[in-house]
Amino acid sequence: MPHPDAQTALEMLEYCRFAYKAYAQGCVYPMDPFYESHGAGMWQGARDRVLAQVHKLLGSEADIHKFDPIEYDLRTPPNPRSGVVYRGGTGASPYILFQPRELDRSISFSKGVDLEGEDIPIKVQEFFGERTLLGLEHSEASGSKRCCYFQGKTGMTQTHPTAGWPSWMGAAIYDPDLERLTVVFRGSRSGSGGRALGQALVNSAGSPDWVTDMNHLKEVRVGRFSNAKLSAGFWYAYASCQESLAAACLEAMHGRVPREIIFTGHSLGGALAQCAYLDLAGGELLEKVYAKIKNRVRVCCYAISAPPVVLGEKSREKLELHIGGPAQVFHYFSPYDAVHNSKKVKTSGVTAVNSVVGVFTHPLTSPCHLGQEIPLKDCTLAFPDAHEPEEVRKGLVGLIRKESHMGLPADPGFWPTFDFNPTGAWGASVRPGGDWAAEALAAHLKIALITSVSEERARVRARLWADVVKGSGKKKADYEIVDDTDGASFDAFADACGLVSELSNPFTDNRSRNKTQLRALRNEMIKSYQGASGHKASSSVYFVMLQYLTAAQYGLDIV
Numbered sequence: 001m002p003h004p005d006a007q008t009a010l011e012m013l014e015y016c017r018f019a020y021k022a023y024a025q026g027c028v029y030p031m032d033p034f035y036e037s038h039g040a041g042m043w044q045g046a047r048d049r050v051l052a053q054v055h056k057l058l059g060s061e062a063d064i065h066k067f068d069p070i071e072y073d074l075r076t077p078p079n080p081r082s083g084v085v086y087r088g089g090t091g092a093s094p095y096i097l098f099q100p101r102e103l104d105r106s107i108s109f110s111k112g113v114d115l116e117g118e119d120i121p122i123k124v125q126e127f128f129g130e131r132t133l134l135g136l137e138h139s140e141a142s143g144s145k146r147c148c149y150f151q152g153k154t155g156m157t158q159t160h161p162t163a164g165w166p167s168w169m170g171a172a173i174y175d176p177d178l179e180r181l182t183v184v185f186r187g188s189r190s191g192s193g194g195r196a197l198g199q200a201l202v203n204s205a206g207s208p209d210w211v212t213d214m215n216h217l218k219e220v221r222v223g224r225f226s227n228a229k230l231s232a233g234f235w236y237a238y239a240s241c242q243e244s245l246a247a248a249c250l251e252a253m254h255g256r257v258p259r260e261i262i263f264t265g266h267s268l269g270g271a272l273a274q275c276a277y278l279d280l281a282g283g284e285l286l287e288k289v290y291a292k293i294k295n296r297v298r299v300c301c302y303a304i305s306a307p308p309v310v311l312g313e314k315s316r317e318k319l320e321l322h323i324g325g326p327a328q329v330f331h332y333f334s335p336y337d338a339v340h341n342s343k344k345v346k347t348s349g350v351t352a353v354n355s356v357v358g359v360f361t362h363p364l365t366s367p368c369h370l371g372q373e374i375p376l377k378d379c380t381l382a383f384p385d386a387h388e389p390e391e392v393r394k395g396l397v398g399l400i401r402k403e404s405h406m407g408l409p410a411d412p413g414f415w416p417t418f419d420f421n422p423t424g425a426w427g428a429s430v431r432p433g434g435d436w437a438a439e440a441l442a443a444h445l446k447i448a449l450i451t452s453v454s455e456e457r458a459r460v461r462a463r464l465w466a467d468v469v470k471g472s473g474k475k476k477a478d479y480e481i482v483d484d485t486d487g488a489s490f491d492a493f494a495d496a497c498g499l500v501s502e503l504s505n506p507f508t509d510n511r512s513r514n515k516t517q518l519r520a521l522r523n524e525m526i527k528s529y530q531g532a533s534g535h536k537a538s539s540s541v542y543f544v545m546l547q548y549l550t551a552a553q554y555g556l557d558i559v
Contacts, residue, residue: 003300004330004374006403010396012182012264012302014103016389017414019170019186019269021098022078022149024086026168028071029461031087031095031420031453031547032540034191034207035068049468063163066205067155068191072167077112077120077149080104083448085420085551088189093417093433099444101412106143107173115151115166115240117247146174150248152241154268155208158218158232165208169241170269172252179259181252183245183276187267188213193384212237213268217366219311224283225322228315231271231367235309238275245276246286257293263301266389267339270306274329274370277301282322300328301371305387307339308367316368329371334379334386334395341367390414416441422546423526426519429550449551455497458548462493465541489528493545496521500552522549 027033035050054069083099112120149171153164170185188209190196199206200214215233222230261280265273279285281299290297310316320326333340376395385391393414417433418441432441499518502508529542 003328004302004332004372006332006374006396006399008262009302009304009330009332009374010393010400012184012262013266013304013389013393013396013414014101015173015182015184015264016187016266016269016304017098017101018080018103018173019184019265020415021084021104022168022171023186023189024084024088024096024098025078025082026072026074027086028073029453029457029544030084031551032461032544033070033087033189036191036540046465046468050464053464053468063160064155064165066203067165067208067211068206070165070167070208074114074151074166074168075120077110078168080107080110080147082451083444085445085448085452087420089417089433093419095418095420097416097418097441097444097448099416099448107145107147108143109145110147110149111251112149112168113151113244113247113251115153115244117243144176146176146252146254148172148248148251150241150244152237152244152272153208154212154237154240155204156233156236156240157204157211157215158220160204161220161232161236164237164240166240169244169272170265172245172248174252174254174256174258176256179256181249181258181261183249183261183263183273185263185265185269185272185276187265187269187389209268213307216271216307216309217311225278226318228318228322229311230275230315231307231309231311234268234271234307235275237268238272238279241272242279242285249286250289258297260298260300262299264304265306266304266392267306267387270303270331271309273301274303274306274309277327277329278319278323278370281327282319282324300330303329303331303371305333305337305340305389305392306331308341308369310368310370311366313368316370319370327370329369331369331371331373332376332392332396333373334381334391335375335377336379336382336386338383339387341369388414416444418445420547420550422543422550423529426522430554445554449554453548453551455500455548455552458544459493461544462490462541465538465544466490489525489542489545492521492524493549496525496549500549503553518549518553522546522553525549 024030024033029035035047035054051069052065054071055065058069060069081100081104083097086096086098087094088096114120149168151166152169153166155164156162168186170183173182173184174180175182188207190207190210196207196210197214200210204211204215212233216231218232219229220232220235221227222235263273263277263280265271276285277299280290310319331340376392376399378398379386379391379395381388381391390413393411397411419431419433421429421431430441430445432438496518499514499521502514503511503518508514525542525546529539529546
């Protein structure tokens with residue numbers, strides 16, 4: 001297929017959604033992944049104490065104490081056929097639903113490799129009872145693609161090029177029908193954007209993804225590219241996943257020779273995709289394999305809403321000499337996206353924090369883009385909304401309709417968002433956002449919520465907050481302990497979990513009575529939560545417990 005192509009770009013955006021979904025599945029607490037207390041705020045004393053406690057429990061080395069210790073399950077590869085609910089939206093719809101879609105269901109084999117490129121043993125779990133109860137048979141594979149997830153690190157800086165925080169970074173997917181290998185990288189995740197930006201800019205601390213993003217103007221000279229200067233943050237993050245990525249590509253191809261290799265990613269993922277493209281076309285990635293098939297395979301990169309990775313025109317010239325001509329990198333972006341460093345950014349519509357990103361971190365003199373830039377004219381929102389994948393999808397759909405002069409099927413959107421409010425009225429805890437139909441939301445949430453939060457993890461999460469709720473000790477009134485923090489609410493939670501367990505048993509005789517009792521216990525916890533609303537740490541203890549109870553009740557009770 002000739003490139004660039006808007007239809008291919010739209011397909012690559014769906015691969016980006018797949019990578020974000022895999023990341024959410026890797027989070028131990030996908031419904032509250034960054035230990036944010038319930039409520040806004042850039043600096044949170046109780047939260048900082050929780051993070052310090054996590055580092056202590058994990059035995060973290062001193063050079064990574066500056067990072068938010070986001071907990072990932074790196075020994076269990078993501079499952080393409082599973083859904084997950086992730087707290088990463090904004091405004092009135094703060095939760096994202098990742099449900100298996102066509103791409104996910106087209107994968108017939110998947111596995112993962114670690115940072116060293118070694119296989120991760122697949123854990124097989126028998127859950128035929130759950131399969132029947134939750135309708136999981138509808139998410140079985142229906143295609144022939146092979147997928148292998150790879151790991152990497154973010155947070156490395158020019159002064160600390162090896163100190164990073166590991167996570168699942170993306171996937172290599174081989175399509176035997178198209179004879180195409182697609183390598184997709186995930187974008188940044190940050191919890192509270194304002195807090196993450198402030199900490200990353202000032203101290204290179206906090207969210208490791210944003211530390212990488214904020215070190216994009218610090219240079220690293222890459223020797224095999226004639227010392228061309230690349231963004232240190234992005235190149236170090238890419239280099240950390242080289243071994244894992246190479247192993248994942250070989251596993252996905254499984255001895256087959258592709259006709260085409262496409263690298264892609266959104267935002268941070270688009271920057272890493274460019275680095276991987278350079279490393280294959282003129283560097284070391286799959287060096288021996290690629291040398292044998294170089295004349296038979298087409299290689300390109302679809303960078304979506306991506307920042308520049310090259311520092312200076314001279315460096316771009318050096319890179320093009322090494323890859324044998326103009327870079328086959330195609331940038332699709334909103335004209336008003338400051339992350340892409342577009343010249344049309346409307347600063348009047350940007351908040352003070354986002355102005356810092358748009359102006360101070362993107363001077364017009366040094367960074368430059370590889371390849372071809374394709375602005376999406378149907379994107380009209382100002383930054384930061386201009387950077388969101390949903391806005392880019394709108395622009396791509398509009399471009400395809402104009403180019404093809406024909407209609408497209410109904411657009412499913414990038415990811416459904418919704419409001420999940422455990423303290424809301426019973427039976428109305430989940431409200432769809434945007435145009436997402438309530439019936440469709442319920443059908444997918446029935447599965448995804450149950451696999452997104454477990455009783456065990458909710459208990460651990462709640463206890464972790466309870467351990468640090470006493471406060472700093474400087475001002476007693478600042479962190480007063482709510483009377484039932486270690487008592488009645490936790491007892492009510494334990495009782496409620498038992499009732500939920502019974503409700504999931506179709507043979508029990510007490511389902512109706514237990515449901516009524518569960519409602520009473522939940523209301524009791526809501527009162528405790530509301531009583532602690534002025535104390536964010538205590539509030540979060542109750543909030544995460546209510547997440548589990550509401551998710552379980554909501555998921556199991558749908559008919």
